[in-house]
Amino acid sequence: MKSDYNVEEIIDLLAERTRKFTSNESTSITYEKANQLLGSIMYCLNITNNEAVYHETVEHNCLERLFIKGGSMLNENQEIREWFEEGTNMEDENLRDLLEKMAESNDIEYKIALLKHHVNSLDDFGILMEACFIEDEYEAVYKSLSKMELEILLKSIHLKKEDDEILHSWEQYLLSACK
Amino acid sequence: MNDIFSLIMVSKQKNELENILEINQYTCNFGLSLNEQEVMRLLRHRVSCLKEQKRVEFEGGILELLIKEFCNSAYIYQDNYVQTLEALQEIFYICKNESLDELSDDAILQFMRKRFEGKCQGDLDYLEQICLEDLCRPVRFAESELLGGVEDEE
Numbered sequence: 001m002k003s004d005y006n007v008e009e010i011i012d013l014l015a016e017r018t019r020k021f022t023s024n025e026s027t028s029i030t031y032e033k034a035n036q037l038l039g040s041i042m043y044c045l046n047i048t049n050n051e052a053v054y055h056e057t058v059e060h061n062c063l064e065r066l067f068i069k070g071g072s073m074l075n076e077n078q079e080i081r082e083w084f085e086e087g088t089n090m091e092d093e094n095l096r097d098l099l100e101k102m103a104e105s106n107d108i109e110y111k112i113a114l115l116k117h118h119v120n121s122l123d124d125f126g127i128l129m130e131a132c133f134i135e136d137e138y139e140a141v142y143k144s145l146s147k148m149e150l151e152i153l154l155k156s157i158h159l160k161k162e163d164d165e166i167l168h169s170w171e172q173y174l175l176s177a178c179k
Numbered sequence: 180m181n182d183i184f185s186l187i188m189v190s191k192q193k194n195e196l197e198n199i200l201e202i203n204q205y206t207c208n209f210g211l212s213l214n215e216q217e218v219m220r221l222l223r224h225r226v227s228c229l230k231e232q233k234r235v236e237f238e239g240g241i242l243e244l245l246i247k248e249f250c251n252s253a254y255i256y257q258d259n260y261v262q263t264l265e266a267l268q269e270i271f272y273i274c275k276n277e278s279l280d281e282l283s284d285d286a287i288l289q290f291m292r293k294r295f296e297g298k299c300q301g302d303l304d305y306l307e308q309i310c311l312e313d314l315c316r317p318v319r320f321a322e323s324e325l326l327g328g329v330e331d332e333e
Binding site for chain 1: 197229233235236237239240241244258272274276280281283284
């Protein structure tokens with residue numbers, strides 16, 4: 001059973017979450033926000049806190065892998081409404097700035113880099129896919145995602161479909177590509 | 180729990196010390212430099228500012244950015260360099276909180292720099308007052324309007 005995590009690694013995870021949360025525009029955050037981010041990290045880590053999952057996941061003894069696995073398990077349990085939790089959606093202003101940057105660019109690699117660098121939730125991902133990418137670009141975006149990210153995405157699309165919600169073209173594309 | 184955040188800040192000081200000493204190579208062009216003791220004093224001051232404002236900081240910290248932004252100021256010279264940086268750090272974090280984190284670091288730094296050189300002519304008390312009035316107040320006002328609040332007209 002893994003219970004004593006390496007504090008340095010947790011701090012690094014927190015710094016990474018903070019960087020994404022502020023879109024790299026602020027070096028500091030309030031205690032309140034830091035507590036929320038830390039809470040979400042610990043929650044994800046604790047989900048994986050059993051021997052079987054620990055050995056399965058942490059071949060390289062990397063806390064980040066454990067955290068990602070925890071996030072994935074959390075999503076499975078909560079029917080994946082958001083990537084990790086509502087609190088990790090980008091601030092409205094940051095999202096607007098990112099939308100403008102991506103909409104102005106025709107460089108697919110640049111747009112994917114921005115997407116991967118800034119986006120931390122399914123909500124934000126969906127908004128940007130809808131507004132900034134055309135059908136010819138979908139394949140490149142999906143190729144850039146990890147297996148776990150694709151699984152989460154697919155699962156959320158299936159849930160939407162089950163709820164009879166209208167699917168966007170980028171969602172339909174992924175469904176048909178995975179058939 | 181909040182004490183942990185202060186400890187995080189302290190644990191990162193060693194790396195920052197080296198980074199800030201390296202900036203001396205650039206600031207010496209403007210007749211400014213910091214020795215190890217002075218940098219440690221500034222870093223300790225930053226930790227206490229962050230604690231006071233209930234904030235936690237990662238990735239380099241604001242001190243490096245403040246030094247780069249202000250080192251060519253007409254109102255900063257070697258004798259008041261450390262004290263000015265201490266005050267600027269303090270004003271910066273107050274602004275972050277008072278602007279409800281709606282403004283980016285760059286936006287606040289650029290505003291501070293412009294007013295410090297212009298209207299304030301190097302007066303740090305006046306700078307703090309102006310930052311709160313001209314920079315943070317509109318943000319808070321806009322926020323309260325969005326929330327349907329009524330601004331006191333007095």
